Amino acid sequence: MLISGLELTLSVMAARIIRKRIVSNSRWLGVVIVAVGVIIIEHATSSDEIDNRSSAHNVTIGVILIILQSILSVLQDLCEEIFMQATTFPAMKMLGLEGLYGFFIGLIIYYIDNTISTVIHTPAIRWWLLLLPFLFLLTGIFNIKATEATSAMTRNVWKNLRTVLIWIIALCIYYLGDNIDYGEAWHVPESCYILSGFLIMTCGIVSYYWHKSLEI
16 A cells, blocks of 8 residues: 555656656646545554564665656656657557566576476466466456556546455455465454445545546
8 A cells, every 4th residue: 555655656656857847736636635545444454564673674675666666667657658658659659668677587586586487396386387477467468558648647647546446356265265374364453444445545536536637
């Protein structure tokens, strides 16, 4: 959730500073409301994770990495938007180039980390190796088409709803499935905080689109 909230805020700031896009007051208000909802959810899901100095140190490192990842992700989204909208660069060609670079970089990382050997000797992982690239392809197509049709800013607004779906599916798996080791149970009051955070995020999205402006 912290990643989604940071990416949303940074993408709006980048659109205003780099792209010189006019952002209406209602959209700034929507971003702030969504950010508040994200903070509530993040607090509810991480309040019981810091129980000693070692875990606190790990959380600090994790937050730093999340901030760096969010900055790079926003820059990537903005570059995609500029290429596709300012220079009419084909969206699918952009996706193909990104995938090609990622493939070769991934091979180097897998070779250094000796991951290929692990995959070869684990049958279950081999199935995932076949299915995950297809899933990544579909996700990439939807993401880049959304950026092409609207903007990186709008895409990051709606990206926050992905966590809502994950949470709902996790609850369904836990209560409807046969194995309680999978999914997520409803905890009081943490789950109530998460639900209220999602409702606040929804209000923020409504506020974001309440008044139509020049930007999309």
